[in-house]
Amino acid sequence: MIDFAGLSQRAFGDIDASPHKGFIDESPSGGFLVQSELLGDSSIHETLLDPETLDEQSKISQDEYLQLQLRIYRLAFVLAAIFVVLAAFLFGQNTSISILVGALSGILYLRLLARGIGKLGSSQKIVGKIQLIIPVILVLVVSKLPELQLLPALLGFLLYKPSLVIQFLLEPKVQ
Amino acid sequence: MDSITTAASVVAAGLAVGLGAIGPGIGQGSAAQGAVEGIARQPEAEGKIRGTLLLSFAFMESLTIYGLVVALVLLFANPFAG
Numbered sequence: 037m038i039d040f041a042g043l044s045q046r047a048f049g050d051i052d053a054s055p056h057k058g059f060i061d062e063s064p065s066g067g068f069l070v071q072s073e074l075l076g077d078s079s080i081h082e083t084l085l086d087p088e089t090l091d092e093q094s095k096i097s098q099d100e101y102l103q104l105q106l107r108i109y110r111l112a113f114v115l116a117a118i119f120v121v122l123a124a125f126l127f128g129q130n131t132s133i134s135i136l137v138g139a140l141s142g143i144l145y146l147r148l149l150a151r152g153i154g155k156l157g158s159s160q161k162i163v164g165k166i167q168l169i170i171p172v173i174l175v176l177v178v179s180k181l182p183e184l185q186l187l188p189a190l191l192g193f194l195l196y197k198p199s200l201v202i203q204f205l206l207e208p209k210v211q
Numbered sequence: 212m213d214s215i216t217t218a219a220s221v222v223a224a225g226l227a228v229g230l231g232a233i234g235p236g237i238g239q240g241s242a243a244q245g246a247v248e249g250i251a252r253q254p255e256a257e258g259k260i261r262g263t264l265l266l267s268f269a270f271m272e273s274l275t276i277y278g279l280v281v282a283l284v285l286l287f288a289n290p291f292a293g
Contacts, residue, residue, distance in 0.1 A: 093255045100258025104265075146269065153265050157247045163239065163268065171276050175283040186288060190280060197273065200266055 098154075104203070105150050112143050112199035119195060123188065134185045138174060138192025145170040146196045212292040220289050224282035231278025235271045242267050 116139035124132035148167035156163055174193060178184045212220075246264045250257045284290070 094257065097255065097257030097261075101261045104258070104262045108265075149268060149272065150265055153261055153268060156243060156261075156264075157250055163243055168272070168275065168279065171279055172283060175280055176287060179283075179288040186284065194273070197269065200269055204262075204266055 101154060104207075105147075108146065108150075108196075108199055108203045109143060111203055112139070112146065112196050115195050115199050116140070116143070116192065119192065127188075130183055131185060131188045133183065134178065134188035135192035135195075137178070137184060138189035139195045140192075141170050141174045141189075142193040142196040145193070146200075212289065216289075216291055220285040220291070224285045227278040227282045227285070228275075231281075232275050235274045238271045239268060242271070 116136065119139070120132045120136045123135050145167050148170065149163075152160070152164040152167065171193060174189060175186070178186050178189045242264060246260050249260045253260075
């Protein structure tokens, strides 16, 4: 015989005994049963699933992602400018132009990658690979033009990585 | 460039791209899966999740780019060509 009275006493008796008034018991799937769910209070879910609330949250998140992209691009441009000027003084004009071409390609690559990630989940199910055409074009152009050098162009292309790392290290911690 | 060097360069270019894309491909797939799951669970953290995904994708995809560059150099600017 199943002791229904004992089971209900165990389930609902914990509501008052629990120090956390919202949570009464851990569900078998690992989540928590909220008191309002048991008592049939669905107003919390209606608020969470409200389309206007979700739209506002999505807009705020998109703005945050856009601001992050802008900060990364700005930092990448600053780093590129510093390296181009340094290379112009230390190695000559051809090297600095190669670094400049590579850095601009790297920023364009990062822009395409960020756009692909921005579309992930909303209009695309996978991140596109169109950004990989940028290093291909860069290597082909550099190998065809005698004024440009391959190694400085590749180093310039990889300048987006320090800017990403610096940006994420300097990012303020959101509480 | 003699025929043996040409053939070896073409085979090496194919191996560089093909083998170099396996690891990043698996990693990017699992990272994208985790990010989409995270966005579905916490839509309010979408911006931070996408930012972190951008960082991880940029670093993972650079491994593919290294292989791609090696392949392109072997094909179009081969240093072993006599």
